[in-house]
Amino acid sequence: MTKTPAGTKHRIVIDWGTTNFRAYLIDNKGVTVDEVEAGSGIQHLSEGEYEPELLRLVGKWLKEHGALKIYALGMITSRNGWVEVPYVACPASLKDLSKGTIRKILSDGSEIIFLPGITNTGSFPYPDVMRGEETQIIGQVIQMKPDDESTIVLPGTHSKWAKVENGTIVQFQTFVTGELFALLTTHSFIAKVAKPSTQINVDAFELGARTATANKPQSNALPTLLFSARTGMLANQLSPADLQDYLSGALIGHEFQMALASGWVQPGGQVTILGNDGLNDRYARVAKLIGLKIAEMADDTALAGATAIAQELETLDQVA
Amino acid sequence: MTKTPAGTKHRIVIDWGTTNFRAYLIDNKGVTVDEVEAGSGIQHLSEGEYEPELLRLVGKWLKEHGALKIYALGMITSRNGWVEVPYVACPASLKDLSKGTIRKILSDGSEIIFLPGITNTGSFPYPDVMRGEETQIIGQVIQMKPDDESTIVLPGTHSKWAKVENGTIVQFQTFVTGELFALLTTHSFIAKVAKPSTQINVDAFELGARTATANKPQSNALPTLLFSARTGMLANQLSPADLQDYLSGALIGHEFQMALASGWVQPGGQVTILGNDGLNDRYARVAKLIGLKIAEMADDTALAGATAIAQELETLDQVA
Numbered sequence: 174m175t176k177t178p179a180g181t182k183h184r185i186v187i188d189w190g191t192t193n194f195r196a197y198l199i200d201n202k203g204v205t206v207d208e209v210e211a212g213s214g215i216q217h218l219s220e221g222e223y224e225p226e227l228l229r230l231v232g233k234w235l236k237e238h239g240a241l242k243i244y245a246l247g248m249i250t251s252r253n254g255w256v257e258v259p260y261v262a263c264p265a266s267l268k269d270l271s272k273g274t275i276r277k278i279l280s281d282g283s284e285i286i287f288l289p290g291i292t293n294t295g296s297f298p299y300p301d302v303m304r305g306e307e308t309q310i311i312g313q314v315i316q317m318k319p320d321d322e323s324t325i326v327l328p329g330t331h332s333k334w335a336k337v338e339n340g341t342i343v344q345f346q347t348f349v350t351g352e353l354f355a356l357l358t359t360h361s362f363i364a365k366v367a368k369p370s371t372q373i374n375v376d377a378f379e380l381g382a383r384t385a386t387a388n389k390p391q392s393n394a395l396p397t398l399l400f401s402a403r404t405g406m407l408a409n410q411l412s413p414a415d416l417q418d419y420l421s422g423a424l425i426g427h428e429f430q431m432a433l434a435s436g437w438v439q440p441g442g443q444v445t446i447l448g449n450d451g452l453n454d455r456y457a458r459v460a461k462l463i464g465l466k467i468a469e470m471a472d473d474t475a476l477a478g479a480t481a482i483a484q485e486l487e488t489l490d491q492v493a
Numbered sequence: 494m495t496k497t498p499a500g501t502k503h504r505i506v507i508d509w510g511t512t513n514f515r516a517y518l519i520d521n522k523g524v525t526v527d528e529v530e531a532g533s534g535i536q537h538l539s540e541g542e543y544e545p546e547l548l549r550l551v552g553k554w555l556k557e558h559g560a561l562k563i564y565a566l567g568m569i570t571s572r573n574g575w576v577e578v579p580y581v582a583c584p585a586s587l588k589d590l591s592k593g594t595i596r597k598i599l600s601d602g603s604e605i606i607f608l609p610g611i612t613n614t615g616s617f618p619y620p621d622v623m624r625g626e627e628t629q630i631i632g633q634v635i636q637m638k639p640d641d642e643s644t645i646v647l648p649g650t651h652s653k654w655a656k657v658e659n660g661t662i663v664q665f666q667t668f669v670t671g672e673l674f675a676l677l678t679t680h681s682f683i684a685k686v687a688k689p690s691t692q693i694n695v696d697a698f699e700l701g702a703r704t705a706t707a708n709k710p711q712s713n714a715l716p717t718l719l720f721s722a723r724t725g726m727l728a729n730q731l732s733p734a735d736l737q738d739y740l741s742g743a744l745i746g747h748e749f750q751m752a753l754a755s756g757w758v759q760p761g762g763q764v765t766i767l768g769n770d771g772l773n774d775r776y777a778r779v780a781k782l783i784g785l786k787i788a789e790m791a792d793d794t795a796l797a798g799a800t801a802i803a804q805e806l807e808t809l810d811q812v813a
Contacts, residue, residue: 252727296711296724297704297707297709297711297712298704298707298711298712298721298725299721299724299725299727299728299730300724300727300728301720301724302723302724302727331720346711346714346717347717347720347724348714348716348717348720349681349682349716349717349719349720350716352681352682353716353719356676356677356680356681357676359680360676360679360680361669361672361676362651362669362672384617384618387617387618389617390751390754390755390756391616391617391618391666391755392617392618393713393751393754394666394668394748394751394752394754394755395715395716396668396669396670396673396715396744396747396748396751397666397667397668397669397751399669399673400621400651400667400668400669401618401619403622404616404619404620404621404622404667405618405619407572407619407620407622408619408620410619424716427716428714428716431710431713431714431716431717432714434710434713434714435710435711435714436710
């Protein structure tokens with residue numbers, strides 16, 4: 174665990190997304206001593222409502238400890254959030270992210286520091302973006318040796334593949350895999366037939382992943398690969414209980430197949446999977462299936478990343 | 494227009510799909526003399542309800558002309574329809590389709606002939622299928638010279654690419670392009686921002702198509718290509734009024750890109766686009782954009798196909 178320099182006060186880290194709000198009170202030894210979770214995602218709030226809602230949710234901590242530094246990450250720093258923090262361009266290091274923050278003093282005297290997202294300006298056709306995931310990556314990077322080179326995968330609604338070199342996020346790519354899965358299993362021809370699965374059907378999942386990674390024209394074309402959920406039913410090779418996990422395997426397998434085609438990892442190479450939405454186990458299964466090594470699998474590194482940025486900023490403040 | 498042999502009676506062709514019912518009364522000269530359309534798609538009906546509903550909808554024709562031959566195509570012949578007609582395997586000719594029909598005598602003495610769908614057993618990972626589109630293709634094929642070789646594209650919810658040689662459907666591939674468009678513009682992150690477009694925004698559409706056919710790893714990976722609708726907004730390169738047509742161009746462009754990768758058409762080659770859902774103009778735009786020739790564009794060939802199958806069967810009946 175990263176340590177807060179002796180003598181500094183408690184700090185608060187908030188992860189404020191589209192649908193949820195999470196806050197962590199971290200003591201002067203770097204230990205999380207309290208947490209708050211609420212459904213006050215930014216989609217439910219308008220301008221002028223953010224500060225009162227924040228002070229309401231973490232008010233007890235501020236009453237107990239006085240004004241604190243509050244580090245905010247997630248969609249709260251987007252165009253649709255409280256304060257839009259411009260993206261920091263890749264290659265982006267811990268220091269670059271720290272310098273890209275925007276600060277604001279709240280009515281109680283607390284200082285809120287909004288963390289930036291990052292952008293990959295080399296992407297086609299438009300610069301790719303992430304906002305929140307970069308803090309998770311930084312949380313992983315600070316645990317790596319300075320010269321470690323690594324491909325990091327963050328599963329999710331909009332999953333990310335990122336390349337890290339010398340402690341710096343060099344470039345990355347977004348795949349809307351999780352959103353496609355949700356759309357297809359909720360609203361499509363697959364949804365009409367699929368029996369919801371409560372626990373993973375490993376055989377069906379791996380069948381989907383193997384199909385997607387077979388490197389045939391019909392599996393590389395996602396709009397054809399998806400139709401195999403129907404043709405597999407008609408051929409009596411898939412049952413309604415298989416469909417959801419077959420589709421999950423096919424979509425995640427397709428993501429790996431396209432990541433290989435994009436050069437994010439070489440055949441036989443290794444990936445680091447950072448946990449998100451409980452999907453890291455599924456991503457690890459596909460990685461193993463196609464012969465990739467898994468360097469690390471970490472559950473939650475966002476807090477470690479935010480803490481590292483906090484320490485960097487507090488060090489800079491002391492120097493200034 | 495194909496002609497009914499002299500002396501034969503009127504016939505009825507019905508196109509009975511998941512959501513709609515359409516019937517055509519065709520006179521002994523092959524001319525459509527009356528039509529009926531209704532919302533009685535098979536999704537609204539159960540076993541035992543098909544015959545009464547059919548007799549109700551075309552009853553006035555049977556009263557006027559007596560018992561007739563009724564040729565039925567569409568999802569009515571599927572596992573979820575009235576009578577499941579097994580798929581005929583590719584390569585499939587007019588004669589093969591005729592032999593694959595299933596007949597049934599109705600309570601008024603009319604004979605209903607259910608047309609089969611076709612299956613491409615060489616597809617990966619499962620045999621691909623179509624049910625209804627093959628009748629459209631046959632309607633096109635009978636207008637071609639016997640030795641014409643052609644790639645036929647049928648745009649739609651689940652669009653099809655088919656190869657025709659010597660009057661035979663040799664093989665085909667399904668892309669669920671239209672369904673993905675509907676899902677993304679109704680329920681996804683794109684739906685939240687997009688301003689519905691009433692008429693085609695050609696610039697946005699062609700921008701999407703050009704992006705998808707640029708043959709870059711990021712455009713060939715559909716889950717990344719789709720995210721460009723968001724990054725284009727963030728980069729101020731796309732407006733809410735552009736999003737729907739940008740996405741339409743991107744998805745149809747991706748379908749062409751993957752069809753090229755699958756060998757359905759060679760660069761600089763030609764395609765025949767059969768009309769469906771008003772999409773043939775969009776498909777033709779993409780074909781032209783990437784340098785393909787368009788051999789023909791026909792609006793509705795299903796009736797011609799059904800009539801050809803009817804004539805083939807009636808000739809066989811006379812011979813027998």
